[in-house]
Amino acid sequence: MAEDAPASLHATGASSPAAAGEPHITIRGLSKAFGEAVIYDGFDLDIPRGRFVSVFGPNGCGKSTLINLVAGLLEPDAGTIRFGGKRLRDTNFGYVFQNYREALFPWMRSIDNIRYPLKFRNIPRAERDTRVERLVDRLGVTLDLAKYPYQLSGGQQQLVSIMRSLVIEPEVLFLDEPFSALDYEMTLFMRDQLQALFMDTRTTMVFVSHDLEEAVYLADDVMLLSRGPAEIADYVTVGIPRPRTAATISESAFVRVKAHCLDVFQKTVREA
Amino acid sequence: MDRFGPLTPLIGVVALLLIWQLAYWVEVVDRVLLPSPGSMFVAVWHGMTGGQLLLDFFRTIERTSLSILYAGIIGIPLGIALGSSVPVYRSVEFVVDFFRSTPASAVFPLFLAISGPGDATKIQVATFGASLVILFNVAYGVMNARKTRLQAAQVMGASKLRVLTDVMLFESLPQTFVGLRNGVSLALIIVIVAEMFIGSVDGLGHNVLDNQMLFEMPRMYAAIFVAGALGYGFNLMFLLIERRYVHWSGR
Ligand SMILES: Nc1ncnc2c1ncn2[C@@H]1O[C@H](COP(=O)(O)OP(=O)(O)O)[C@@H](O)[C@H]1O
Ligand SMILES: [Mg+2]
Numbered sequence: 012m013a014e015d016a017p018a019s020l021h022a023t024g025a026s027s028p029a030a031a032g033e034p035h036i037t038i039r040g041l042s043k044a045f046g047e048a049v050i051y052d053g054f055d056l057d058i059p060r061g062r063f064v065s066v067f068g069p070n071g072c073g074k075s076t077l078i079n080l081v082a083g084l085l086e087p088d089a090g091t092i093r094f095g096g097k098r099l100r101d102t103n104f105g106y107v108f109q110n111y112r113e114a115l116f117p118w119m120r121s122i123d124n125i126r127y128p129l130k131f132r133n134i135p136r137a138e139r140d141t142r143v144e145r146l147v148d149r150l151g152v153t154l155d156l157a158k159y160p161y162q163l164s165g166g167q168q169q170l171v172s173i174m175r176s177l178v179i180e181p182e183v184l185f186l187d188e189p190f191s192a193l194d195y196e197m198t199l200f201m202r203d204q205l206q207a208l209f210m211d212t213r214t215t216m217v218f219v220s221h222d223l224e225e226a227v228y229l230a231d232d233v234m235l236l237s238r239g240p241a242e243i244a245d246y247v248t249v250g251i252p253r254p255r256t257a258a259t260i261s262e263s264a265f266v267r268v269k270a271h272c273l274d275v276f277q278k279t280v281r282e283a
Numbered sequence: 284m285d286r287f288g289p290l291t292p293l294i295g296v297v298a299l300l301l302i303w304q305l306a307y308w309v310e311v312v313d314r315v316l317l318p319s320p321g322s323m324f325v326a327v328w329h330g331m332t333g334g335q336l337l338l339d340f341f342r343t344i345e346r347t348s349l350s351i352l353y354a355g356i357i358g359i360p361l362g363i364a365l366g367s368s369v370p371v372y373r374s375v376e377f378v379v380d381f382f383r384s385t386p387a388s389a390v391f392p393l394f395l396a397i398s399g400p401g402d403a404t405k406i407q408v409a410t411f412g413a414s415l416v417i418l419f420n421v422a423y424g425v426m427n428a429r430k431t432r433l434q435a436a437q438v439m440g441a442s443k444l445r446v447l448t449d450v451m452l453f454e455s456l457p458q459t460f461v462g463l464r465n466g467v468s469l470a471l472i473i474v475i476v477a478e479m480f481i482g483s484v485d486g487l488g489h490n491v492l493d494n495q496m497l498f499e500m501p502r503m504y505a506a507i508f509v510a511g512a513l514g515y516g517f518n519l520m521f522l523l524i525e526r527r528y529v530h531w532s533g534r
Contacts, residue, residue, distance in 0.1 A: 084434050106438040113431040117531035118453045127449075131440035161534040175439075 033095065035060035035183065035215045036081060041090035043073075043080060050076050052240040053090075060095065063209050063216040065226035067272065068236030068244070069280050074219045077241070078185045081217070082106050094183065102183065105176030109188040111169040115160040121171045122156040128179050146178055149211065150204065166197035170204070177208070183215045191221060199257075202229060210253055223276070227269050228255055235272060237279035245275045318501045326505035336502070339490040340509055343474055346402070346486065347517065350409035350470040351463070358414040358466070359459060362421025367451060372422055383419055387412035387473045391480070400482030409473040413466035420465070424458025425451050457532040460525040467517045475510060487513070 034057035041054040050073040058064055066074050079085040081092055083099045094102040108114035115124050122143065129139045147156070152174070154167050163171065169189060176184060186205075190198040206229060209216055220226040226233055230249050237244040251264050259265050287294060300320050306312070307319045330336025365372045365379075391408050398404040428451050436446045478488025487510045494503035525532065 082438050084438065104438070106435070108431055108435060110431050113429045114435045116432065116435075116450070116453070117534065118456075118529075128439035131445075159531065161531060179439075 033060055034058060035095055036217075037091075037093045038081070039091050041080065041092065042088045043076060043085065044088060049240045051080075051087075051090075054241065056234075056243065058215065058217060059232075060215055061213040062231040063218065063229055065230035065233045066217065066219045066236065067221075067223060067226045067233055067276065068241070069238050069276070070221070072236045072238040073241040074236060075187050077236075078106075078187055078217055078219060082185050103179055103181045104183040104185065105179065105181040107169075107173050107176050107184070107186040107189045109191055111165070111172040111189075111192070112160075114172055115168060115175075117159060117161050120157055120159055121154075121163065124160065124171055125156070125174045125178050128175060132179060142178055142180075146174055150174065150208070164197075166193050166201060169193060169201065173205075181214060183217065186216065186218045188219050188221060190225070198225070203254075205229060206254060223269060223272055224260065227265065227272060228260065233268075233272055235275050235279070237282070244279045245272070247272055247275075315498070315500060318504065322501040323504040323508060326501040327508060330502065330505050331509070336490060336506060336509060339485050339487050339506070340513070342485045343471070343478065343487040343510070343513065346406055346474045346478075347409065347467065347471045347513075350406050350474060351413055351467045351517075353406070353410040354413035354417055354466055354470065355463065357410070358417030358462065359421050361414075362418040362459075362462075363425055363447070363451065363455065365418070366422035366425030366455065367447060369426060372426065379415060379419055379422075383415045387469065388476050391473075391477060395480070400480070405474055405477035405483075405486075408477060409470040412473050413470040416466045416469055417459070417462040420462025421455055421459050424455030424462075427458070428454035456529045457525075460521060460529060460532075464518055464521045467521060468514060471510075471514050471517060 036056070036058040038054060038056040038058075041051050041056075042049075043051045066077065068074055076085065080087050081099075082104065092099065094104075115121075116127070119127065125143055125146070126139055129142065134142070146152075150170075152170065154163065154170070156171070160168050160171060169192075173189070190201050193201065202225060205216075208214075209229075216229075218226070218229060220229075227249060233245075233247040233249060235244040235247065236242070247268060249268050251259060251262070251268070255265075303317075303320050307314065307317060311317070327336070331340065365375060387408055390411070391404075394404050394408045394411075398407060432450050432454060433446055436450045441449060474486065475488035475491075477483070478486030479492045483489045487506055490506040491503055491510070494500070494506060
């Protein structure tokens with residue numbers, strides 16, 4: 012199956028995770044507290060370039076806080092975050108929120124929602140339209156983008172939301188439980204869309220999920236967080252070739268990784 | 284209750300007119316004080332086809348429209364400015380709330396003393412009252428902007444100013460329209476009360492009071508009816524504008 016993957020898979024060294032290439036996101040000494048509650052205290056993390064990293068951990072352990080810190084929505088109390096040596100403001104990144112209903116702009120048509128982030132980049136007007144067209148083609152999107160978000164189904168809205176984060180051709184994409192508000196059928200479809208997209212672009216992905224099966228299914232690496240203050244309980248390399256399919260879920264390699272993650276998770280919850 | 288289809292709202296109107304006509308026939312009140320609905324509609328017809336009523340109607344529309352225009356120009360930007368900073372809003376909240384709760388008719392003599400009995404005074408008081416209502420609602424709308432939406436704009440690279448103009452402004456629009464509708468109702472009340480004060484020469488308020496003093500009851504009823512229709516019309520106008528331009532409201 013791995014033979015079907017684009018050449019860039021090998022170029023980035025993604026097939027040999029132990030020697031995972033240069034870090035894309037480097038976090039050092041990160042600290043964050045909300046009042047008395049210490050969420051991070053001297054947290055270090057390297058996220059390798061071109062890999063899909065799932066973040067899994069107990070509710071309230073600080074998964075959203077982590078990507079909000081990295082994406083600049085929260086100020087850290089201490090510590091540094093670098094993107095291949097660059098700062099956040101020099102980095103092209105996308106962010107997909109869990110609550111697409113509140114993240115999209117209902118006063119704009121879907122197409123204008125998708126175009127919106129291009130306003131803040133030096134891209135000629137004609138180029139903007141071709142970018143959107145290219146994206147639509149690549150994702151094979153058939154929905155009517157002239158509609159307003161509230162005229163679309165939940166899955167379609169989240170698809171628009173994902174397209175909005177992709178149109179700038181980001182080098183990093185943060186996704187905070189993007190599928191948890193969708194029904195199961197839609198979730199399965201969106202997982203495969205996201206996997207295809209990742210295989211196509213090799214964009215570094217940081218994907219928060221509260222569904223362990225989903226976290227493992229999509230990931231190159233699963234980062235398991237413990238609670239209060241958050242620490243990396245384990246960093247698991249999945250190592251199952253792509254594209255993964257419904258059949259993958261019952262394969263022994265998949266079952267083994269998932270069982271191991273669950274084991275670590277239960278230990279951290281018991282300790283807390 | 285859809286048995287009467289689109290005519291359902293008319294049932295109440297017909298019932299009210301019937302009760303009124305009945306009260307006229309059995310003379311619940313002196314017929315001079317309560318004329319028949321028919322004689323009122325005749326007075327409306329005469330007044331609105333080239334009579335004094337039409338003139339007064341236009342004067343009241345003019346004053347109310349100017350008041351709501353000025354109130355919007357003052358209230359909307361101030362509301363956005365106050366609402367976008369919670370500490371600033373908290374610090375002036377009491378003052379705004381206090382003046383918003385003060386009957387504008389109570390401050391009318393004050394404005395009269397300062398600006399004299401002219402047209403400007405009426406518009407000033409109505410603007411004062413309506414702008415506080417608008418300001419309050421706009422600030423509230425801005426403060427309750429969906430946090431995720433603001434964050435979405437921020438991560439896409441919008442500056443603070445762009446977040447304000449691209450997101451907060453739109454987020455506050457539904458509440459702004461609530462403010463405009465309440466504001467125009469208040470402005471109309473104030474304008475009509477002001478038109479009843481000494482020194483007024485026109486407007487629906489003047490018309491009502493004038494006919495009351497002349498004991499021209501059908502004409503007085505006609506002026507009250509036209510004032511009511513005007514209030515309803517203003518409200519409906521803002522409602523239609525809102526439906527057209529704030530299509531996402533409540534969805
Ligand atoms: N803005 C905030 N103010 C105060 N507490 C917060 C804030 N954001 C998150 N928290 C708290 O920090 C903890 C971690 O939150 P979060 O990162 O959202 O958890 P999760 O891992 O479920 O995404 C939770 O206990 C939450 O209540
Ligand atoms: Mg969360």
